Amino acid sequence: MARVLIVSGHPDPSDSVANETIVSELSALLPDAEVDDLGKLYPDFQIDVAAEQAKLVAADVIVLQYPVWWYSYPSLMHKWMEDVFVHGFSHGSTGDKLAGKKLVVSFTAGAPESMYEPGAGVITVDDMLAPLKATCKLTRMEFAGHVFTGGVSYLTRVDDAARQQIAERAKAHARKVADLVEQL
Numbered sequence: 001m002a003r004v005l006i007v008s009g010h011p012d013p014s015d016s017v018a019n020e021t022i023v024s025e026l027s028a029l030l031p032d033a034e035v036d037d038l039g040k041l042y043p044d045f046q047i048d049v050a051a052e053q054a055k056l057v058a059a060d061v062i063v064l065q066y067p068v069w070w071y072s073y074p075s076l077m078h079k080w081m082e083d084v085f086v087h088g089f090s091h092g093s094t095g096d097k098l099a100g101k102k103l104v105v106s107f108t109a110g111a112p113e114s115m116y117e118p119g120a121g122v123i124t125v126d127d128m129l130a131p132l133k134a135t136c137k138l139t140r141m142e143f144a145g146h147v148f149t150g151g152v153s154y155l156t157r158v159d160d161a162a163r164q165q166i167a168e169r170a171k172a173h174a175r176k177v178a179d180l181v182e183q184l
Contacts, residue, residue, distance in 0.1 A: 002184060003061070004030055004032070005034050005063065006065055007080070009065065009067075010038075013040065021170035022174045029174060029175065030181060034059070036055055053084055056098060060102065061102045066108075071123045071128055099140035101141045103135075103142065103144055104146065104184075105129060107146070108173070109153075111153070112150050116150060129143075145180050149172075149173040
């Protein structure tokens, strides 16, 4: 079985019904996967580069799990990538440590999914995936697919029923991610 690393990029996972539920469900559905919770590990944004690179080297499949913030991943995940995906490690003439690994992107948004369809809003899902697909090309990883769920905003957590609805959508999202990973 493939070694799976789930990198959770939410800086405050306890404040997210959707992302916290997704990571919890993925831990149950993929019990052998390693969960790398950046928000818990690096609340000060001081990334342990050697430890993070070792986790990536050991993995066959890397799942990036995050909420969309300003049409991209949160600043903590961005900083993680800036610090960890460096020349000589992930790319360049001697940077081959990620080559052949599979990348799965799992992300959520507060806005409804319809806002990310072509012609509907400012940006599409494909637009948001473009930087990660380019990263795959540069690092010689394989982009293995994505799972996206919109409409899970913290603004809609107005009561227990609304929170439960978000949690159920997050559980369905996690099942899709686990199914995708298991097919690889």
